[in-house]
Amino acid sequence: xxxxxxxxxxxxxxxxxxxxxxxxxxxxxxxxxxxxxxxxxxxxxxxxxxxxxxxxxxxxxxxxxxxxxxxxxxxxxxxxxxxxxxxxxxxxxxxxxxxxxxxxxxxxxxxxxxxxxxxxxxxxxxxxxxxxxxxxxxxxxxxxxxxxxxxxxxxxxxxxxxxxxxxxxxxxxxxxxxxxxxxxxxxxxxxxxxxxxxxxxxxxxxxxxxxxxxxxxxxxxxxxxxxxxxxxxxxxxxxxxxxxxxxxxxxxxxxxxxxxxxxxxxxxxxxxxxxx
Numbered sequence: 001x002x003x004x005x006x007x008x009x010x011x012x013x014x015x016x017x018x019x020x021x022x023x024x025x026x027x028x029x030x031x032x033x034x035x036x037x038x039x040x041x042x043x044x045x046x047x048x049x050x051x052x053x054x055x056x057x058x059x060x061x062x063x064x065x066x067x068x069x070x071x072x073x074x075x076x077x078x079x080x081x082x083x084x085x086x087x088x089x090x091x092x093x094x095x096x097x098x099x100x101x102x103x104x105x106x107x108x109x110x111x112x113x114x115x116x117x118x119x120x121x122x123x124x125x126x127x128x129x130x131x132x133x134x135x136x137x138x139x140x141x142x143x144x145x146x147x148x149x150x151x152x153x154x155x156x157x158x159x160x161x162x163x164x165x166x167x168x169x170x171x172x173x174x175x176x177x178x179x180x181x182x183x184x185x186x187x188x189x190x191x192x193x194x195x196x197x198x199x200x201x202x203x204x205x206x207x208x209x210x211x212x213x214x215x216x217x218x219x220x221x222x223x224x225x226x227x228x229x230x231x232x233x234x235x236x237x238x239x240x241x242x243x244x245x246x247x248x249x250x251x252x253x254x255x256x257x258x259x260x261x262x263x264x265x266x267x268x269x270x271x272x273x274x275x276x
Contacts, residue, residue, distance in 0.1 A: 008051075
């Protein structure tokens with residue numbers, strides 16, 4: 001099924017990094033970081049060159065993304081580049097990352113100056129935030145102190161708690177019986193659940209015969225032919241992706257669970273940070 005370089009290109013990481021919506025930028029950065037760490041030293045020179053070029057491109061695109069998750073993912077990529085790349089390429093990667101951070105800060109400052117000091121009342125912010133999903137609400141809390149205060153409203157987190165876990169039996173401290181911050185309780189329960197299982201974001205589609213991005217554990221590529229309305233998809237870990245790129249090793253149903261070693265790379269860095 002082609003050479004390692006060809007199989008790597010089939011992953012379409014570069015397209016995910018440069019996609020106009022930038023929605024997959026953090027995931028693509030984390031996957032690239034993992035491949036860089038695990039596969040670079042074993043890869044042929046043409047694949048090494050492509051991995052290095054994609055790393056530089058990821059840093060160059062960072063200012064366009066403008067999100068804390070993207071910065072955290074790019075920083076993870078930098079750490080792996082520093083520990084993997086030879087000296088000369090390492091220097092170029094670090095320089096590109098520093099330029100990207102400076103450019104991001106300048107862009108943020110320009111946007112803030114253009115928007116001016118206008119502040120919405122907290123009740124308006126809370127109403128707007130009630131339409132956000134979990135990740136967007138957490139990101140909003142990192143913007144500034146006023147947004148952090150509004151994003152911490154108990155009613156918002158009560159709604160999220162019910163949607164995610166159902167019921168409200170954990171809204172009180174089991175020791176004192178007093179009310180507790182629902183956001184903090186949500187954080188604790190969410191981390192307990194997340195530590196047990198990491199949802200896959202990549203899968204091997206037997207109809208496409210390729211590794212694809214997943215949405216609701218389904219392949220959204222266009223399939224032509226009979227019995228293709230519900231194609232068979234097996235979730236894959238990043239370690240399996242590396243084996244696929246280097247050795248053309250296809251995942252089996254018995255190895256479909258995500259590896260525990262992937263958890264650190266998949267986690268949302270600084271997800272619960274408060275705005276300074």
